[in-house]
Amino acid sequence: MTQQLFAVARHIYLIDPETGAFKEYNAEDWSSTISGALIPSTHKIYVTTTFNNLWEISLANNNVRKISWDSWSSCNTLVAVPDDSSECSFKLFAFCHKLWLIDDPNTGHCTDFLGGYTDIWARVNAAAAVGQKIFATTSANNLWCVDTITKEAKQLGSGALAYTGGKLLAFCYGLWEINTNNGDYTPFFDKDSEEAKRSWLGVKAVTVIDTCVYVVAGDQLLALDTI
Numbered sequence: 001m002t003q004q005l006f007a008v009a010r011h012i013y014l015i016d017p018e019t020g021a022f023k024e025y026n027a028e029d030w031s032s033t034i035s036g037a038l039i040p041s042t043h044k045i046y047v048t049t050t051f052n053n054l055w056e057i058s059l060a061n062n063n064v065r066k067i068s069w070d071s072w073s074s075c076n077t078l079v080a081v082p083d084d085s086s087e088c089s090f091k092l093f094a095f096c097h098k099l100w101l102i103d104d105p106n107t108g109h110c111t112d113f114l115g116g117y118t119d120i121w122a123r124v125n126a127a128a129a130v131g132q133k134i135f136a137t138t139s140a141n142n143l144w145c146v147d148t149i150t151k152e153a154k155q156l157g158s159g160a161l162a163y164t165g166g167k168l169l170a171f172c173y174g175l176w177e178i179n180t181n182n183g184d185y186t187p188f189f190d191k192d193s194e195e196a197k198r199s200w201l202g203v204k205a206v207t208v209i210d211t212c213v214y215v216v217a218g219d220q221l222l223a224l225d226t227i
Contacts, residue, residue, distance in 0.1 A: 156183030
């Protein structure tokens with residue numbers, strides 16, 4: 001199956017990652033979108049908005065429906081985490097004033113996953129799943145790791161995060177590769193290269209297809225080959 005980029009702007013677009021050509025997928029106004037996450041096993045995308053809504057977009061049948069109206073405007077980030085190494089099923093998490101497990105995506109029903117850390121999770125601005133762990137950056141410039149199996153949360157350490165080919169990348173002023181065991185980080189590019197001089201502060205969104213990271217920076221769509 002051909003893979004495409006899914007972009008939520010004022011409208012929703014599908015983008016060819018090879019050519020950059022795009023077509024409109026949904027013509028409704030999505031400018032109130034805060035966060036979104038894809039559940040690969042169901043081919044469904046979940047989106048939160050400033051109007052306190054949680055939406056479901058089914059790529060399988062092109063159906064869009066509003067799931068619930070609640071306090072979804074406080075959701076900074078949605079992230080999908082595989083249930084096991086086979087990645088046949090996923091859990092959907094929401095970072096709000098707490099870390100919530102959306103245990104029934106069909107209705108938007110949530111349970112308090114960790115039972116605390118309210119001040120910390122309200123500051124989350126980006127998150128990515130690495131196996132069954134969630135790595136999250138906060139506006140306080142900290143990197144956190146949440147183990148969804150043991151429910152252990154620990155501070156390791158900012159911008160956007162992407163995981164591909166065994167590498168966790170952090171888009172900050174520079175582009176860094178993070179050691180997921182201890183939070184150590186090294187520059188992704190050779191320090192003498194032209195790429196190392198680029199600032200990534202303007203990054204708005206990132207997503208991964210195979211070993212390539214696609215980045216929306218300013219008004220540009222960039223492709224970063226991690227190999």
